[in-house]
Each structure stands twice: as structure tokens, then as C-alpha cells.
Amino acid sequence: MRAKRTLVAVAAAAISCLIVVWCTxxxxxxxxxxxxxxxxxxxxxxxxxDTYRLIDLIEYLTDQNQQIAIEHLSAISExxxxxxxxxxxxxxxxxxxxxxxTRIEEALDIQQPPPTTGQKSAAESPPAVSD
Numbered sequence: 001m002r003a004k005r006t007l008v009a010v011a012a013a014a015i016s017c018l019i020v021v022w023c024t025x026x027x028x029x030x031x032x033x034x035x036x037x038x039x040x041x042x043x044x045x046x047x048x049x050d051t052y053r054l055i056d057l058i059e060y061l062t063d064q065n066q067q068i069a070i071e072h073l074s075a076i077s078e079x080x081x082x083x084x085x086x087x088x089x090x091x092x093x094x095x096x097x098x099x100x101x102t103r104i105e106e107a108l109d110i111q112q113p114p115p116t117t118g119q120k121s122a123a124e125s126p127p128a129v130s131d
Contacts (some may be wrong), residue, residue: 106108
């Protein structure tokens, strides 16, 4: 009984090997396909042109960024000039007011009160900024 099983197994293996060999030879004998791709590219196209276009794009974007920066900086400059004019006018008005107060105090003979412990004296106060 054991010999029959071995004989059947060997026969099955031999038949399966024959089938595999027959299939591979059948595939080899069939017609082959050759693919010839045809890719159309524009006239004068080279990969380097993409690099040049990329460099041109980067230069364009850099120029645009510089223009925007210049516009913003000029707007800030104008605002600073307006602020400087306003602060100069406030300084001039404060200077006139200080002179007027001094003349009034001299005319009325008003003395400056002595400094208290919590206040700074005129000698301790920082010097005024003048132009």
C-alpha cells in the first residue's frame, strides 16, 4: 500500500513538471511584443531650459519681494517723518510754555518750593535734551 502511494506521488510530480515545462515552452513560442514609445517634445526643448526658467522665476520673485519691501520702508519713513514733525512741534510748544512760566514766576516773584524727600531736586533731574 505504501509503495502505491509513493508511485502515485512520483507520477503526480512528474506530470506536474511536464505541464510546467509545456506551459513555458508554449509561452516562449508565442509572438513577442516590442514597444517603441514615441514621445513628442516641443522643438528646441532641453532639460536646461527648465533650469533657466526656474532661475528667471526666482529672479522675478526676488525683484517683486524687493519692490514690496521698498514700498513698505518708504511708507514707514513717511510715517516717521510725520511723527518727527509732530514731536518737534510739541517740543517747541513745551519750550515756549516753560519760558512763559519762568517769566510769570519772575514777574510775580514766586520761589521754587524746596524739594521734599520723595522728589528729585533740579540738580538730580536729568538734563533736558536740546537740538
